[in-house]
Amino acid sequence: MRWLIRRVLKQGKGAVSYEEDVHFGDTLTIGRAADQAIFLSDLRAALNHARVSAESGGRYKVESLILAGIRVNGQLTYGIDVGPGATIEIAGTRLVLLDPPRDFDAAVEISTLDKTEQAAEKAKRSKPTTLSQTWIGKRVPSWLLFATILALGLVLPALSHFSAPLAKLLAHSPLPTTRSWNPGPLDAAHRFFGDDCKQCHPRAFLTVRDESCLACHSTIAAHADPGAFNLPALGEARCASCHQDHLGPAGMVRTDQRLCGDCHTNLPARTQNASRLGDATDFGTNHPPFRVRLPAWDANGAFAPQVAVPAAGTRENSGLKFNHEKHLKPDLNTPKGKQTLVCASCHKPDAGGLAMKPIAFETMCHDCHTLGFDTFAPDREVPHAKVAEVSFMLDEFYARRALEGGVEDREAPGFVQTRRRPGDPPLSRQEQTEALAWARDKARKVADSVFTGRACVTCHTVTPPAADRGYRIAPVRVAGVWYDTARFSHNKHETMSCKDCHAAATSPVASDLLIPDIANCRQCHAGARGGGKVASTCIDCHAYHQSTTLKLKTL
Structure with a gap:
């Protein structure tokens, strides 16, 4: 099959010349590769971009060889049958399929799109982005929008504020009421009366006054004792200076560093050297030990x-x-x-x-540090308690052992060492006195061992008994x-x-x-501007210095 390839060459002053070439083959390949029938030097063209096949009846079949498709007659496509006059655009090149002249089976004309044509084609395909590109003007819609916002955002809510019937009517309609003026969600503590704006705003278009806050918070402690903190700026501040609602759950309590840093700077001069505190304006750079x-x-x-x-x-x-x-x-x-x-x-x-x-000694120490006191009674222990309780327990234990008999102690009386059996005659009063005397002495010896030898002294400072008192164990706290x-x-x-x-x-x-110390904490924490560390403001570690006695209403 014989193709006529005609190139249109543009010269100076609008002159045009033509250069013709002949290609033999069923298919005309187009691309940037060297083996293409129509070579395109534009880098935006693929190596094998497209191909055109001549069909019977002077028709052509155009196929895209890339996923992005090919633009034919201004429309993107992957394959299409067209007739003479069809235009193919690839990068900055235009190809027009022609009626084949005599002695040719197919023909194509190649020309270059200049920048003006490319801009015009791009503008033709682009969607309008400004009102000036459409039939719509700016002035009329602007005035309509302004009037709508004025009526719905101001006039109608204002009328509903002064007219209760209108407010009730609008409450059951999609039209805006005074709720549309709400600048944000209330703090959780104020939501139970959130629909009643007059609780905090007794008059329309009036900021919240301290009297409205004190109506509910009359018994709250004063935020600073004026005797200890003689700072007029602190005593004369409005509630709303620090506590602002309609900022959600985090709005009522300020957490920014300036809340504390504005006062805790240059304290010696501000308090005439009365303050014992050091300046603290930033945890990372200016905070006392x-x-x-x-x-x-x-x-x-x-x-x-x-x-x-x-x-x-x-x-x-x-x-x-x-x-x-x-x-x-x-x-x-x-x-x-x-x-x-x-x-x-x-x-x-x-x-x-x-x-x-x-x-707790019983749950954390007892497994290793038992309080046994007698090898012949390995399961018995003294309590981890006061000295009097330990002494009482030892007296009671050895008194019972002495009266029951069978004590393995050579220093004990013979009748105490003898095991008493059912039916034996009871001890005489003299024997009971001797048995209890031995028990008392034995309890004192064991107590000496417990307090100063094997148990208590291991963890506690023990003072031996004096004439007027018994053992004393130093308090632990x-x-x-x-x-x-x-x-x-x-x-x-x-x-x-x-x-x-x-x-x-x-x-x-x-x-x-x-x-x-503070250096250890600064390994991870910095001030409000933490940088690569945890941002930590004053309120993260400190509470506001409220008085425990003064009330707001007394100030």
Whole structure:
């Protein structure tokens, strides 16, 4: 089959010349490959882009060889039968299929689309994107939209505010009422009266006044004692300065760092050196060292913890003897065999995850530290209790043993060592007196061993008895809540390991202060702009300094 390929060459000043070539074959291939019958140098064309086959009756079959298809007569297609005059567009080239002239079976004319033609074709196929490309004007729709918004957004809700019948009618229709003016959801505590705007807004278009807040919150504690915090800006602030509703559940309590940082800066000058606090404006860059509650007792023996900044020699005087390092070693020898203890073996968080449950001897220590006192009664133990209770239990135990007889003790009277059987005559009054005297002496010896030798002294400081008193065991009291004005939740740090914050594995004595300092917390936490760390504002650890006695209505 003989094809005529005519190329249209555009010259200067609009002149056009033609260049003709002859191709033999049933199919005319088109693409960027070197073996194509019509070679296209445009990089947007595929190597094998399309092919055209001549059919009987002067018809042509056009086929796309790429998934994107080919544009024929302005329409994308994958294959189509066309007649002479059909136009094929590939990248920047236009091919027009012609009636074959004499001595040819098929003909095609090739021309280049200039930039003007390409832009015109693109604009012709594009959808309108501005109103100027359509018959619609801007002014009339704008005025109609403005009038609609004015009527539905202002006029109709305003009328429903002043007219109760209209408000009732609109409440059962899709038309807007004053609810459309609601700037956002209410706080959870205010939702039960949320439909009654007059609870907080007694007059239309009036911001909330303090009187509306105090109508319900009349007994709430004052936020700051004016005697302790003589700051006019704090005392004269409106409720709405810090508490703004219609911001959802998080709106009523401010959490931004400025709430505290605006006041807790340059405190010496602001308080005439009356404040004992350090400046705190950002946890990551400007925050004083932590202060902790250390166990202490006053002159009368009452627990009176002291608040101090830990230093190198700070000790925890809890009254307890304990070696963390020894207990955390693997494969401890215990009455139940080899065991390995971990922190969670003794330290268990309470139900809320805020603090730890108190250490209980019966459930955490007793398995290893039994309180047996007599080899002939291995199942009997003294209670983990006060000195008087332990002494009473020992007196009662040995008194009964002495009266029953059968005691294996060479120092006991003979009738106490003899096992009494049913039918034996009862002990005389003199024998009873001697038996009870032995029992009392035996109980005192065993008590000395329990208190100062085998049991109590292991963990407690024991003072021997004096003329006017018996044994004294130093009181034990762990602070429990270490931070005086801050809160910490173990529950929120459960992904951390205990050793990340507490150096218990290297602590040989109970007086070691194992509370982490601020540098430890700053490994993960930063201020409001945390960067690559956890963003932590003041309110994350501190509550607002409310007075426990003053009320808002008294200010």
